Amino acid sequence: MPELPEVETLRQDLAKEVVGKKVKTVSVFNGRSVRRHPSAKHFRGLLEGRTLKAVGRLGKYLLVSLDNKDTLVIHLGMSGQLLRVKSPKEPKPKHTHVVITFTQGGELRYVDPRTFGEMFVSSPQPPASTNGSSLPVGMATGDGAALRRQVPELAHLGFDPIEDMMSWDRFGVLLRQHRTGLKALLMDQEFVSGIGNLYSDEILFSAGLRYDRPASGLTATEVRRLYRAMVETLSDAIKHRGSTLVDEQYRDLFGEAGDYQGSHQVYDREGEPCRRCRNPIVRTKASGRSTYYCEHCQV
């Protein structure tokens, strides 16, 4: 389940490996992976001949800038993987849905068993029209706003917790606008983008807050703890190149596993002792998702 730290790790790898490369051919083996396009041929046409200029990220979305102002958007969904391969002769894993070959040699492969992920080429919104008032309330100025103009399909996403820093006061104002439970709000991509089931549980443990605390009811101290926990947990996970769980298929661009799973405090640790107070970690259901927390450390 690639979330922000895993996607950021891939972004860094891609920036080193594919920027400057020119797309020679695109092969689509499963049209579902490019379902936003009328046809696989349409997708190929927008990509072939283009040079990759830069790799950005917004929440869980990878944004590969092309030399004609278009952007190749990649979302890994639940089980998506990107693999950099030196030789086309290397055996293709099952569920390889898209292969991009470069004129300089080598391939970028998109593998996705559950096909929840997707790739599409996006064109920037023509200027003129609206002002910024349609942007989400949480939007910081600068990069995030520019990315949203560059990729109109992602305009609904909330602020990126790593790219769009903000003051505690501002974060508190945003929290007070929602009566949702904290976990549901952290996972709401229109509020903040990039956090999924695993990191929401880790962040809330780090902040010492329960998953079902109403977002609008936090004290100033708790707002600061939550903001700090969010930024630090995600940053630590990026430093460790993300989480690869036993039954998860997340791998980096070279097929290597992440390293953060050993640092998990609560996720997938039902019944195991809390690393802080030794009480067993509790598992429950919240909005249909497995939720792990410590009854003693989180209030």
Add this chain to the structure above:
DNA sequence: ACGCCCGCCTGTAAGC
């Protein structure tokens, strides 16, 4: 506004 459920998918694992 918000909580909750479904459908989309496949691989894995538990249950009978």
Add this chain to the structure above:
DNA sequence: TGCTTACAGGCGGGCG
């Protein structure tokens, strides 16, 4: 052992 069932969950949509 072999079949069926449950579970994993990102996201969009729908319903109460």
